[in-house]
Amino acid sequence: MPGLSDQITKLGGDGLNIGPLQSVSTNSSIKPMSSALGSLGDINVGDGAVTGSLTGGTLTIDVAKLLKTVLNLDLNNLPPNTHLLEYVAQALAEGAVQTAWPS
Numbered sequence: 001m002p003g004l005s006d007q008i009t010k011l012g013g014d015g016l017n018i019g020p021l022q023s024v025s026t027n028s029s030i031k032p033m034s035s036a037l038g039s040l041g042d043i044n045v046g047d048g049a050v051t052g053s054l055t056g057g058t059l060t061i062d063v064a065k066l067l068k069t070v071l072n073l074d075l076n077n078l079p080p081n082t083h084l085l086e087y088v089a090q091a092l093a094e095g096a097v098q099t100a101w102p103s
Contacts, residue, residue: 041054042054044099045066045095045096045098045099046066046069046070046098046099047065048065049061049062049065049066049068049069049091049095050092050095061088063075063084063088064076066088066091066092066095067087067091069095070094070095070098071087071090071091071094
């Protein structure tokens, strides 16, 4: 997996807790990578608004909960025809930061 080791090192250097991924090298096969990802556990962002499993390949996003939990926006009170992508992208980014570096 050429280049992967450098990217993992960069993430760790940026302060992201990458745990067992630090031991993955460019000589790693898929099995050790799968094992390292599995040891990180499930993803939970925005108090359960985004959940996922790195090993199971699932991702669930509750848009209403994500917007309320992270941005304090009520999905049902937004103006008609509101473009949600911008809000969802902002909430995902802020939720990930809040999860990685809780205050």
